[in-house]
Amino acid sequence: MMTEFPGTSIVRGRVEGEALVADATLSFWGEVEPVSGRVIAVGHPLEGQSIAGRILIIRSTKGSSATPMVLRLCSLQGTAPLALVNQEIDSLAALGCIVNRIPLMVVKDPAIFHTIRSGDWVVVDSDQAKVTLKRTGAR
Amino acid sequence: MELTAEQLSVLEGARGEFLRRCMRWLVDWGEAMGARRMVPLDNAHVLLPVPNQLMRGARPEAVQQYVEELREFCRHSVAPQCYATVHTAFVTLDELDVPQNDPEQVRLQRELADLASAAGFIPTFTCAPYLVGNVPLKGEICAWTESSAVVYANSILGARTTRHGNESALAAALVGWVPEFGVLLDEHRRGTLLVHVTTELKHSTDWGALGYFAGKIAGLGIPVFTGVRRPNQDEAKQLCAALATSGGVSMCHLVGITPEAPTLEAAFGGQAPRQPHVVFGAEQLRQTYQALRNHTGDEIDSVILGCPHASIREVGEIAFKLQGKRIASHVRLWVNVARATKANADFMGYTQIIERAGGRLLCDTCPTNIRIPARRIVTHGFKQAHYARGMTGAEVIVASTDNCIRAAIAGRWCGDEYDD
Numbered sequence: 001m002m003t004e005f006p007g008t009s010i011v012r013g014r015v016e017g018e019a020l021v022a023d024a025t026l027s028f029w030g031e032v033e034p035v036s037g038r039v040i041a042v043g044h045p046l047e048g049q050s051i052a053g054r055i056l057i058i059r060s061t062k063g064s065s066a067t068p069m070v071l072r073l074c075s076l077q078g079t080a081p082l083a084l085v086n087q088e089i090d091s092l093a094a095l096g097c098i099v100n101r102i103p104l105m106v107v108k109d110p111a112i113f114h115t116i117r118s119g120d121w122v123v124v125d126s127d128q129a130k131v132t133l134k135r136t137g138a139r
Numbered sequence: 140m141e142l143t144a145e146q147l148s149v150l151e152g153a154r155g156e157f158l159r160r161c162m163r164w165l166v167d168w169g170e171a172m173g174a175r176r177m178v179p180l181d182n183a184h185v186l187l188p189v190p191n192q193l194m195r196g197a198r199p200e201a202v203q204q205y206v207e208e209l210r211e212f213c214r215h216s217v218a219p220q221c222y223a224t225v226h227t228a229f230v231t232l233d234e235l236d237v238p239q240n241d242p243e244q245v246r247l248q249r250e251l252a253d254l255a256s257a258a259g260f261i262p263t264f265t266c267a268p269y270l271v272g273n274v275p276l277k278g279e280i281c282a283w284t285e286s287s288a289v290v291y292a293n294s295i296l297g298a299r300t301t302r303h304g305n306e307s308a309l310a311a312a313l314v315g316w317v318p319e320f321g322v323l324l325d326e327h328r329r330g331t332l333l334v335h336v337t338t339e340l341k342h343s344t345d346w347g348a349l350g351y352f353a354g355k356i357a358g359l360g361i362p363v364f365t366g367v368r369r370p371n372q373d374e375a376k377q378l379c380a381a382l383a384t385s386g387g388v389s390m391c392h393l394v395g396i397t398p399e400a401p402t403l404e405a406a407f408g409g410q411a412p413r414q415p416h417v418v419f420g421a422e423q424l425r426q427t428y429q430a431l432r433n434h435t436g437d438e439i440d441s442v443i444l445g446c447p448h449a450s451i452r453e454v455g456e457i458a459f460k461l462q463g464k465r466i467a468s469h470v471r472l473w474v475n476v477a478r479a480t481k482a483n484a485d486f487m488g489y490t491q492i493i494e495r496a497g498g499r500l501l502c503d504t505c506p507t508n509i510r511i512p513a514r515r516i517v518t519h520g521f522k523q524a525h526y527a528r529g530m531t532g533a534e535v536i537v538a539s540t541d542n543c544i545r546a547a548i549a550g551r552w553c554g555d556e557y558d559d
Contacts, residue, residue, distance in 0.1 A: 068304030
Protein backbone atom coordinates (compact mmCIF):
# COMPACT_ATOMS: atom_id res chain seq x y z
CA MET A 1 0.00 0.00 0.00
CA MET A 2 1.31 3.45 -0.89
CA THR A 3 -0.50 6.59 0.17
CA GLU A 4 0.94 9.92 -0.80
CA PHE A 5 0.31 13.36 0.64
CA PRO A 6 1.52 16.30 -1.44
CA GLY A 7 2.63 19.33 0.52
CA THR A 8 4.97 22.29 0.67
CA SER A 9 8.61 22.01 1.49
CA ILE A 10 9.82 24.37 4.23
CA VAL A 11 13.16 22.76 5.02
CA ARG A 12 14.49 20.36 2.39
CA GLY A 13 15.76 16.83 2.88
CA ARG A 14 14.57 13.24 2.54
CA VAL A 15 14.25 10.87 5.47
CA GLU A 16 12.25 7.80 6.32
CA GLY A 17 11.26 6.39 9.66
CA GLU A 18 8.56 5.64 12.15
CA ALA A 19 5.74 8.16 12.45
CA LEU A 20 4.49 9.74 15.65
CA VAL A 21 1.12 11.30 14.90
CA ALA A 22 -1.34 13.52 16.76
CA ASP A 23 -4.04 15.86 15.52
CA ALA A 24 -2.83 18.31 18.16
CA THR A 25 -0.40 21.18 18.74
CA LEU A 26 2.81 21.02 20.79
CA SER A 27 5.19 23.41 22.52
CA PHE A 28 8.69 21.95 22.69
CA TRP A 29 9.66 24.01 25.78
CA GLY A 30 7.55 22.90 28.67
CA GLU A 31 5.97 19.98 26.86
CA VAL A 32 9.00 18.01 25.64
CA GLU A 33 11.89 16.81 27.80
CA PRO A 34 15.03 17.27 25.65
CA VAL A 35 17.15 14.71 27.53
CA SER A 36 14.83 11.83 26.63
CA GLY A 37 12.69 13.39 23.89
CA ARG A 38 9.62 12.43 25.89
CA VAL A 39 6.38 14.46 25.73
CA ILE A 40 5.53 15.57 29.29
CA ALA A 41 2.42 17.69 28.70
CA VAL A 42 -0.32 16.36 30.96
CA GLY A 43 -3.32 15.17 28.97
CA HIS A 44 -1.59 15.58 25.60
CA PRO A 45 -2.36 12.74 23.13
CA LEU A 46 1.40 12.06 22.89
CA GLU A 47 2.06 12.24 26.66
CA GLY A 48 4.75 9.75 27.65
CA GLN A 49 5.90 9.06 24.08
CA SER A 50 9.28 10.03 22.67
CA ILE A 51 9.79 12.24 19.61
CA ALA A 52 13.41 11.10 19.30
CA GLY A 53 14.17 9.79 15.82
CA ARG A 54 10.49 9.84 14.87
CA ILE A 55 8.69 11.59 12.05
CA LEU A 56 6.53 13.93 14.06
CA ILE A 57 3.20 14.70 12.38
CA ILE A 58 1.22 17.33 14.32
CA ARG A 59 -1.08 20.25 13.54
CA SER A 60 1.57 22.85 14.42
CA THR A 61 3.89 23.95 17.15
CA LYS A 62 2.46 26.48 19.61
CA GLY A 63 3.26 28.00 22.97
CA SER A 64 6.75 28.86 24.09
CA SER A 65 9.30 30.80 22.10
CA ALA A 66 11.94 28.47 23.57
CA THR A 67 10.71 25.80 21.14
CA PRO A 68 13.75 26.30 18.84
CA MET A 69 16.01 26.22 21.90
CA VAL A 70 14.61 22.86 22.95
CA LEU A 71 14.94 21.55 19.38
CA ARG A 72 18.59 22.65 19.47
CA LEU A 73 19.11 20.86 22.78
CA CYS A 74 17.36 17.75 21.44
CA SER A 75 19.55 17.89 18.38
CA LEU A 76 22.75 18.12 20.46
CA GLN A 77 21.53 15.36 22.77
CA GLY A 78 20.42 13.10 19.89
CA THR A 79 16.72 13.20 20.71
CA ALA A 80 15.44 15.43 17.88
CA PRO A 81 12.69 14.22 15.57
CA LEU A 82 13.84 12.92 12.19
CA ALA A 83 11.41 15.22 10.38
CA LEU A 84 8.46 17.43 11.19
CA VAL A 85 5.21 17.52 9.22
CA ASN A 86 2.72 20.27 10.12
CA GLN A 87 -0.67 21.32 8.83
CA GLU A 88 0.09 24.98 9.53
CA ILE A 89 3.45 26.60 9.98
CA ASP A 90 4.50 28.37 13.16
CA SER A 91 7.60 30.53 12.69
CA LEU A 92 9.19 28.74 15.65
CA ALA A 93 9.01 25.31 14.00
CA ALA A 94 10.53 26.76 10.83
CA LEU A 95 13.39 28.36 12.75
CA GLY A 96 14.16 25.27 14.81
CA CYS A 97 14.18 23.04 11.74
CA ILE A 98 16.37 25.44 9.72
CA VAL A 99 18.98 25.77 12.46
CA ASN A 100 19.05 22.04 13.16
CA ARG A 101 18.64 20.89 9.54
CA ILE A 102 15.51 18.89 10.23
CA PRO A 103 13.32 18.37 7.14
CA LEU A 104 10.03 20.25 7.56
CA MET A 105 6.93 20.04 5.40
CA VAL A 106 3.43 21.46 5.44
CA VAL A 107 0.64 19.05 4.52
CA LYS A 108 -2.74 20.75 4.68
CA ASP A 109 -4.90 17.66 4.14
CA PRO A 110 -6.34 16.71 7.56
CA ALA A 111 -6.75 13.11 6.32
CA ILE A 112 -3.08 12.63 7.15
CA PHE A 113 -4.01 12.37 10.85
CA HIS A 114 -6.13 9.26 10.37
CA THR A 115 -4.39 7.74 7.35
CA ILE A 116 -0.95 7.75 8.97
CA ARG A 117 -0.84 6.41 12.52
CA SER A 118 1.91 6.33 15.09
CA GLY A 119 4.18 3.39 14.35
CA ASP A 120 3.67 3.48 10.57
CA TRP A 121 6.75 3.70 8.34
CA VAL A 122 6.79 6.99 6.47
CA VAL A 123 8.97 8.72 3.89
CA VAL A 124 9.22 12.50 4.14
CA ASP A 125 10.61 13.75 0.87
CA SER A 126 10.84 17.46 1.34
CA ASP A 127 12.85 17.77 -1.88
CA GLN A 128 9.87 16.43 -3.86
CA ALA A 129 7.33 17.96 -1.41
CA LYS A 130 5.50 14.78 -0.52
CA VAL A 131 4.93 12.51 2.46
CA THR A 132 4.44 8.83 1.69
CA LEU A 133 3.04 6.10 3.92
CA LYS A 134 5.25 3.12 3.07
CA ARG A 135 3.82 0.48 5.37
CA THR A 136 1.54 0.40 8.34
CA GLY A 137 2.85 -0.61 11.72
CA ALA A 138 1.13 -2.73 14.32
CA ARG A 139 -2.28 -1.17 15.01
CA MET B 140 13.94 37.38 -1.05
CA GLU B 141 15.53 40.56 -2.36
CA LEU B 142 18.53 41.69 -0.35
CA THR B 143 20.30 45.03 -0.43
CA ALA B 144 23.98 45.13 -1.39
CA GLU B 145 24.89 45.60 2.26
CA GLN B 146 22.74 42.63 3.38
CA LEU B 147 24.19 40.49 0.62
CA SER B 148 27.72 41.32 1.70
CA VAL B 149 27.00 40.09 5.24
CA LEU B 150 25.57 36.91 3.73
CA GLU B 151 28.80 36.53 1.79
CA GLY B 152 30.93 36.87 4.91
CA ALA B 153 31.95 40.55 4.90
CA ARG B 154 31.38 40.73 8.67
CA GLY B 155 32.91 37.35 9.43
CA GLU B 156 31.90 33.71 9.46
CA PHE B 157 29.59 33.85 12.48
CA LEU B 158 27.51 36.78 11.23
CA ARG B 159 27.41 35.10 7.83
CA ARG B 160 25.80 32.10 9.51
CA CYS B 161 23.39 34.37 11.44
CA MET B 162 22.37 36.09 8.20
CA ARG B 163 21.94 32.69 6.49
CA TRP B 164 19.52 31.58 9.22
CA LEU B 165 17.53 34.80 8.92
CA VAL B 166 17.37 34.63 5.12
CA ASP B 167 16.38 30.95 5.14
CA TRP B 168 13.80 31.64 7.84
CA GLY B 169 12.40 34.60 5.92
CA GLU B 170 12.15 32.59 2.72
CA ALA B 171 10.43 29.73 4.53
CA MET B 172 7.89 32.16 5.99
CA GLY B 173 7.29 34.10 2.76
CA ALA B 174 9.32 37.25 3.45
CA ARG B 175 10.30 39.36 0.48
CA ARG B 176 12.91 41.53 2.17
CA MET B 177 14.81 42.22 5.36
CA VAL B 178 13.96 45.35 7.34
CA PRO B 179 15.98 47.25 9.95
CA LEU B 180 15.50 46.07 13.51
CA ASP B 181 14.68 48.55 16.28
CA ASN B 182 14.35 46.30 19.28
CA ALA B 183 15.22 42.78 20.44
CA HIS B 184 14.46 40.63 23.47
CA VAL B 185 16.76 37.62 23.41
CA LEU B 186 17.07 34.30 25.17
CA LEU B 187 20.44 33.43 26.76
CA PRO B 188 19.80 30.83 29.42
CA VAL B 189 22.13 28.06 30.52
CA PRO B 190 19.95 24.96 30.22
CA ASN B 191 20.26 23.87 33.91
CA GLN B 192 17.40 21.51 34.90
CA LEU B 193 16.16 21.27 31.33
CA MET B 194 19.27 19.20 30.50
CA ARG B 195 19.70 17.40 33.82
CA GLY B 196 21.22 14.00 33.01
CA ALA B 197 22.08 15.00 29.42
CA ARG B 198 25.40 14.28 27.77
CA PRO B 199 27.85 16.85 29.21
CA GLU B 200 29.19 17.60 25.72
CA ALA B 201 25.69 18.56 24.54
CA VAL B 202 25.34 21.09 27.36
CA GLN B 203 28.87 22.41 26.89
CA GLN B 204 28.33 22.92 23.19
CA TYR B 205 25.05 24.72 23.78
CA VAL B 206 26.64 27.11 26.26
CA GLU B 207 29.55 27.66 23.88
CA GLU B 208 27.05 28.60 21.15
CA LEU B 209 25.53 31.19 23.50
CA ARG B 210 29.01 32.56 24.27
CA GLU B 211 29.66 32.88 20.53
CA PHE B 212 26.60 35.12 20.08
CA CYS B 213 27.87 37.33 22.91
CA ARG B 214 31.28 37.78 21.28
CA HIS B 215 29.66 40.10 18.72
CA SER B 216 28.02 43.49 19.20
CA VAL B 217 24.37 44.43 19.10
CA ALA B 218 23.56 46.57 16.04
CA PRO B 219 23.88 50.24 17.07
CA GLN B 220 20.24 51.20 16.45
CA CYS B 221 18.83 48.21 18.33
CA TYR B 222 17.56 48.30 21.95
CA ALA B 223 18.22 44.76 23.20
CA THR B 224 17.17 43.20 26.48
CA VAL B 225 17.48 39.65 27.82
CA HIS B 226 14.75 37.15 28.65
CA THR B 227 14.41 35.04 31.81
CA ALA B 228 17.21 32.69 32.78
CA PHE B 229 16.74 29.14 34.03
CA VAL B 230 18.45 29.90 37.35
CA THR B 231 18.37 32.79 39.79
CA LEU B 232 21.65 34.57 40.43
CA ASP B 233 20.60 34.98 44.08
CA GLU B 234 21.02 32.43 46.85
CA LEU B 235 18.22 29.88 46.77
CA ASP B 236 17.89 26.93 49.10
CA VAL B 237 16.86 24.34 46.52
CA PRO B 238 19.43 22.05 44.89
CA GLN B 239 17.86 22.71 41.48
CA ASN B 240 19.53 26.14 41.39
CA ASP B 241 22.87 24.49 40.56
CA PRO B 242 25.80 26.78 41.61
CA GLU B 243 27.89 25.76 38.59
CA GLN B 244 25.04 26.76 36.27
CA VAL B 245 24.64 30.03 38.19
CA ARG B 246 28.33 30.72 37.62
CA LEU B 247 27.93 30.07 33.87
CA GLN B 248 24.84 32.30 33.76
CA ARG B 249 26.80 35.13 35.44
CA GLU B 250 29.55 34.69 32.87
CA LEU B 251 26.99 34.90 30.05
CA ALA B 252 25.38 37.97 31.64
CA ASP B 253 28.76 39.73 31.65
CA LEU B 254 29.47 38.71 28.06
CA ALA B 255 25.98 39.76 26.96
CA SER B 256 26.31 43.09 28.71
CA ALA B 257 29.63 43.79 27.00
CA ALA B 258 27.99 42.92 23.66
CA GLY B 259 25.26 45.50 24.24
CA PHE B 260 22.44 43.30 25.55
CA ILE B 261 20.87 44.60 28.76
CA PRO B 262 20.57 41.58 31.11
CA THR B 263 17.05 42.31 32.38
CA PHE B 264 16.39 38.56 32.85
CA THR B 265 12.64 38.90 32.55
CA CYS B 266 9.74 37.52 30.55
CA ALA B 267 8.01 40.92 30.79
CA PRO B 268 10.53 43.42 29.38
CA TYR B 269 7.76 46.02 28.99
CA LEU B 270 7.60 46.27 32.80
CA VAL B 271 11.25 47.25 33.16
CA GLY B 272 11.90 49.81 30.47
CA ASN B 273 11.75 48.01 27.14
CA VAL B 274 8.48 49.51 25.91
CA PRO B 275 8.57 49.69 22.11
CA LEU B 276 6.44 52.35 20.44
CA LYS B 277 3.67 51.68 17.94
CA GLY B 278 5.17 50.39 14.69
CA GLU B 279 8.61 49.58 16.08
CA ILE B 280 10.12 46.49 14.44
CA CYS B 281 11.05 44.04 17.16
CA ALA B 282 12.56 40.56 17.40
CA TRP B 283 11.23 39.27 20.68
CA THR B 284 11.44 35.91 22.29
CA GLU B 285 8.98 35.12 25.08
CA SER B 286 5.70 34.15 23.53
CA SER B 287 3.61 36.19 26.01
CA ALA B 288 5.65 39.35 25.46
CA VAL B 289 5.25 38.94 21.69
CA VAL B 290 1.46 39.04 22.06
CA TYR B 291 1.71 42.01 24.45
CA ALA B 292 4.02 43.97 22.11
CA ASN B 293 1.77 43.45 19.09
CA SER B 294 -1.63 43.74 20.75
CA ILE B 295 -1.22 46.26 23.55
CA LEU B 296 1.68 48.41 22.38
CA GLY B 297 1.11 48.19 18.62
CA ALA B 298 4.76 47.26 18.07
CA ARG B 299 5.53 44.52 15.54
CA THR B 300 7.23 41.22 16.23
CA THR B 301 6.78 37.70 14.98
CA ARG B 302 7.30 34.80 17.39
CA HIS B 303 11.09 34.59 17.71
CA GLY B 304 13.31 31.84 18.99
CA ASN B 305 16.76 32.29 20.47
CA GLU B 306 18.73 31.98 17.23
CA SER B 307 16.55 34.40 15.25
CA ALA B 308 16.35 37.09 17.94
CA LEU B 309 20.08 36.95 18.67
CA ALA B 310 21.01 36.85 14.99
CA ALA B 311 18.70 39.75 14.15
CA ALA B 312 20.05 41.85 17.04
CA LEU B 313 23.62 41.32 15.82
CA VAL B 314 23.11 41.85 12.07
CA GLY B 315 20.49 44.58 12.60
CA TRP B 316 17.84 43.24 10.19
CA VAL B 317 14.92 40.91 10.42
CA PRO B 318 12.94 39.16 7.66
CA GLU B 319 9.62 40.87 7.03
CA PHE B 320 6.75 38.36 7.29
CA GLY B 321 3.70 37.58 9.40
CA VAL B 322 2.53 40.30 11.80
CA LEU B 323 5.25 42.66 10.61
CA LEU B 324 2.91 43.26 7.64
CA ASP B 325 -0.51 44.96 7.84
CA GLU B 326 -2.23 42.21 5.88
CA HIS B 327 -1.20 39.58 8.44
CA ARG B 328 -2.40 41.59 11.44
CA ARG B 329 -6.10 41.15 10.69
CA GLY B 330 -8.32 39.18 13.00
CA THR B 331 -9.24 35.59 12.14
CA LEU B 332 -11.62 34.73 14.99
CA LEU B 333 -14.26 36.73 16.85
CA VAL B 334 -14.56 36.02 20.57
CA HIS B 335 -17.55 37.68 22.15
CA VAL B 336 -17.21 37.99 25.92
CA THR B 337 -20.51 37.99 27.81
CA THR B 338 -19.24 37.53 31.35
CA GLU B 339 -17.55 39.95 33.72
CA LEU B 340 -13.80 39.44 34.06
CA LYS B 341 -13.24 40.27 37.72
CA HIS B 342 -9.45 40.08 38.06
CA SER B 343 -6.28 39.28 36.14
CA THR B 344 -6.69 35.49 36.42
CA ASP B 345 -10.08 35.74 34.72
CA TRP B 346 -8.28 37.48 31.85
CA GLY B 347 -5.88 34.55 31.80
CA ALA B 348 -8.85 32.19 31.53
CA LEU B 349 -10.14 34.14 28.55
CA GLY B 350 -6.73 33.86 26.87
CA TYR B 351 -6.42 30.17 27.61
CA PHE B 352 -9.89 29.53 26.17
CA ALA B 353 -9.35 31.64 23.03
CA GLY B 354 -5.76 30.54 22.32
CA LYS B 355 -6.79 26.93 22.04
CA ILE B 356 -9.42 27.78 19.42
CA ALA B 357 -7.35 30.40 17.57
CA GLY B 358 -4.25 28.20 17.17
CA LEU B 359 -1.85 30.32 15.10
CA GLY B 360 -4.63 32.81 14.28
CA ILE B 361 -5.56 36.25 15.60
CA PRO B 362 -8.50 36.45 18.02
CA VAL B 363 -10.58 39.61 18.23
CA PHE B 364 -12.30 40.28 21.55
CA THR B 365 -15.51 42.23 21.94
CA GLY B 366 -17.60 42.82 25.04
CA VAL B 367 -14.66 43.42 27.34
CA ARG B 368 -13.73 46.50 29.34
CA ARG B 369 -10.24 47.96 29.05
CA PRO B 370 -7.85 45.69 31.00
CA ASN B 371 -5.12 47.15 33.17
CA GLN B 372 -1.50 46.28 32.41
CA ASP B 373 -1.48 43.22 34.69
CA GLU B 374 -4.72 41.87 33.25
CA ALA B 375 -3.45 42.37 29.70
CA LYS B 376 -0.29 40.50 30.69
CA GLN B 377 -2.33 37.47 31.78
CA LEU B 378 -4.45 37.52 28.64
CA CYS B 379 -1.41 37.62 26.37
CA ALA B 380 0.47 34.90 28.27
CA ALA B 381 -2.43 32.47 28.18
CA LEU B 382 -3.12 33.08 24.46
CA ALA B 383 0.42 31.92 23.67
CA THR B 384 0.18 28.92 26.01
CA SER B 385 -2.85 27.04 24.73
CA GLY B 386 -2.23 28.45 21.26
CA GLY B 387 0.54 29.86 19.11
CA VAL B 388 -1.02 33.31 18.88
CA SER B 389 1.22 36.24 17.82
CA MET B 390 -1.35 38.95 18.47
CA CYS B 391 -4.95 39.64 19.36
CA HIS B 392 -7.23 42.63 19.01
CA LEU B 393 -9.12 44.16 21.90
CA VAL B 394 -11.60 46.34 20.07
CA GLY B 395 -11.15 49.94 21.14
CA ILE B 396 -7.90 49.20 22.98
CA THR B 397 -5.44 47.64 20.55
CA PRO B 398 -3.87 50.67 18.80
CA GLU B 399 -4.87 49.56 15.32
CA ALA B 400 -8.34 48.25 16.23
CA PRO B 401 -10.50 51.26 17.01
CA THR B 402 -13.51 49.36 15.64
CA LEU B 403 -14.51 45.76 14.98
CA GLU B 404 -14.26 46.41 11.23
CA ALA B 405 -10.72 47.72 11.62
CA ALA B 406 -9.74 44.66 13.67
CA PHE B 407 -10.74 42.38 10.81
CA GLY B 408 -9.35 44.75 8.17
CA GLY B 409 -12.75 44.83 6.47
CA GLN B 410 -12.64 41.07 5.87
CA ALA B 411 -14.76 38.24 7.23
CA PRO B 412 -13.27 36.15 10.06
CA ARG B 413 -11.77 32.82 8.92
CA GLN B 414 -13.25 30.90 11.84
CA PRO B 415 -16.82 30.83 13.21
CA HIS B 416 -17.26 33.15 16.17
CA VAL B 417 -17.31 31.89 19.75
CA VAL B 418 -18.85 33.14 22.97
CA PHE B 419 -17.00 33.32 26.28
CA GLY B 420 -19.61 33.42 29.04
CA ALA B 421 -19.83 32.45 32.70
CA GLU B 422 -19.97 28.75 31.81
CA GLN B 423 -16.87 28.89 29.59
CA LEU B 424 -15.06 30.79 32.35
CA ARG B 425 -15.92 28.12 34.91
CA GLN B 426 -14.98 25.26 32.57
CA THR B 427 -11.64 26.86 31.69
CA TYR B 428 -10.63 27.02 35.36
CA GLN B 429 -11.84 23.50 36.03
CA ALA B 430 -10.14 21.97 32.99
CA LEU B 431 -6.69 23.03 34.15
CA ARG B 432 -7.05 22.15 37.84
CA ASN B 433 -6.00 18.59 38.60
CA HIS B 434 -5.68 18.57 42.40
CA THR B 435 -6.78 15.52 44.31
CA GLY B 436 -6.60 17.14 47.76
CA ASP B 437 -6.41 20.51 49.54
CA GLU B 438 -3.02 20.32 51.23
CA ILE B 439 -0.62 22.61 49.32
CA ASP B 440 3.14 23.24 49.46
CA SER B 441 3.74 25.98 46.88
CA VAL B 442 2.20 29.26 45.87
CA ILE B 443 3.59 30.86 42.71
CA LEU B 444 2.76 34.46 41.84
CA GLY B 445 4.24 36.56 39.05
CA CYS B 446 3.77 34.56 35.86
CA PRO B 447 4.55 36.50 33.73
CA HIS B 448 6.87 38.43 36.08
CA ALA B 449 4.93 40.60 38.52
CA SER B 450 4.75 44.35 38.08
CA ILE B 451 5.68 46.64 40.97
CA ARG B 452 1.96 47.28 41.42
CA GLU B 453 1.28 43.55 41.79
CA VAL B 454 4.16 43.22 44.27
CA GLY B 455 2.68 46.10 46.23
CA GLU B 456 -0.77 44.48 46.24
CA ILE B 457 0.69 41.16 47.40
CA ALA B 458 2.66 42.94 50.16
CA PHE B 459 -0.48 44.76 51.29
CA LYS B 460 -2.35 41.45 51.57
CA LEU B 461 0.49 39.80 53.47
CA GLN B 462 1.09 42.72 55.85
CA GLY B 463 1.13 41.33 59.38
CA LYS B 464 0.20 37.84 58.18
CA ARG B 465 2.15 34.62 58.26
CA ILE B 466 2.41 32.09 55.42
CA ALA B 467 1.95 28.49 56.62
CA SER B 468 5.36 27.05 57.54
CA HIS B 469 5.20 24.19 55.03
CA VAL B 470 4.30 26.50 52.13
CA ARG B 471 6.83 28.10 49.78
CA LEU B 472 5.48 31.39 48.35
CA TRP B 473 7.50 32.82 45.50
CA VAL B 474 6.73 36.07 43.69
CA ASN B 475 8.65 36.02 40.40
CA VAL B 476 9.99 39.41 39.34
CA ALA B 477 12.60 41.12 37.23
CA ARG B 478 15.61 42.24 39.23
CA ALA B 479 14.72 45.87 38.47
CA THR B 480 11.27 45.35 39.99
CA LYS B 481 12.82 43.80 43.09
CA ALA B 482 15.11 46.81 43.50
CA ASN B 483 12.03 48.98 43.48
CA ALA B 484 10.22 46.64 45.89
CA ASP B 485 13.23 46.70 48.23
CA PHE B 486 13.14 50.50 48.20
CA MET B 487 9.40 50.59 48.85
CA GLY B 488 9.61 48.07 51.71
CA TYR B 489 7.42 45.54 49.86
CA THR B 490 10.16 42.89 49.84
CA GLN B 491 10.58 43.14 53.61
CA ILE B 492 6.84 42.73 54.20
CA ILE B 493 6.66 39.66 51.94
CA GLU B 494 9.78 38.15 53.53
CA ARG B 495 8.49 38.82 57.05
CA ALA B 496 5.37 36.89 56.10
CA GLY B 497 7.58 33.99 54.98
CA GLY B 498 7.60 34.54 51.19
CA ARG B 499 10.30 35.64 48.82
CA LEU B 500 10.82 37.56 45.62
CA LEU B 501 12.46 35.30 43.03
CA CYS B 502 14.55 37.18 40.46
CA ASP B 503 15.84 36.33 36.99
CA THR B 504 13.90 33.12 36.47
CA CYS B 505 10.72 31.19 37.08
CA PRO B 506 9.81 28.13 39.16
CA THR B 507 9.08 25.89 36.19
CA ASN B 508 12.57 26.53 34.81
CA ILE B 509 14.10 25.78 38.20
CA ARG B 510 11.77 22.75 38.45
CA ILE B 511 10.50 23.79 41.84
CA PRO B 512 10.26 20.69 44.05
CA ALA B 513 6.52 20.74 44.66
CA ARG B 514 3.61 18.36 45.03
CA ARG B 515 0.71 20.78 44.87
CA ILE B 516 0.95 24.31 43.48
CA VAL B 517 -1.51 27.21 43.65
CA THR B 518 -0.85 29.95 41.10
CA HIS B 519 -2.63 32.93 39.55
CA GLY B 520 -1.09 32.37 36.12
CA PHE B 521 -2.71 30.11 33.55
CA LYS B 522 0.62 29.82 31.78
CA GLN B 523 2.38 28.73 34.96
CA ALA B 524 -0.38 26.26 35.80
CA HIS B 525 -0.32 24.74 32.32
CA TYR B 526 3.43 24.15 32.18
CA ALA B 527 3.94 23.30 35.86
CA ARG B 528 1.72 20.25 35.48
CA GLY B 529 4.14 18.58 33.05
CA MET B 530 7.44 20.20 34.03
CA THR B 531 7.26 19.76 37.80
CA GLY B 532 4.84 16.85 37.98
CA ALA B 533 2.92 18.74 40.66
CA GLU B 534 -0.83 19.04 40.82
CA VAL B 535 -2.01 22.58 40.13
CA ILE B 536 -4.80 24.91 41.14
CA VAL B 537 -5.17 28.12 39.15
CA ALA B 538 -6.98 30.84 41.09
CA SER B 539 -7.22 34.58 41.72
CA THR B 540 -4.34 36.29 43.53
CA ASP B 541 -6.58 36.74 46.59
CA ASN B 542 -7.34 33.02 46.76
CA CYS B 543 -3.68 32.13 46.18
CA ILE B 544 -2.69 34.25 49.18
CA ARG B 545 -5.52 32.86 51.29
CA ALA B 546 -4.23 29.35 50.49
CA ALA B 547 -0.66 30.37 51.35
CA ILE B 548 -1.69 31.59 54.81
CA ALA B 549 -4.03 28.67 55.50
CA GLY B 550 -1.56 26.12 54.14
CA ARG B 551 -4.34 24.53 52.16
CA TRP B 552 -6.64 25.30 49.27
CA CYS B 553 -9.73 27.00 50.73
CA GLY B 554 -11.95 26.66 47.66
CA ASP B 555 -13.62 29.18 45.37
CA GLU B 556 -16.66 29.54 43.12
CA TYR B 557 -15.14 27.23 40.48
CA ASP B 558 -14.82 24.21 42.75
CA ASP B 559 -17.13 21.31 41.98
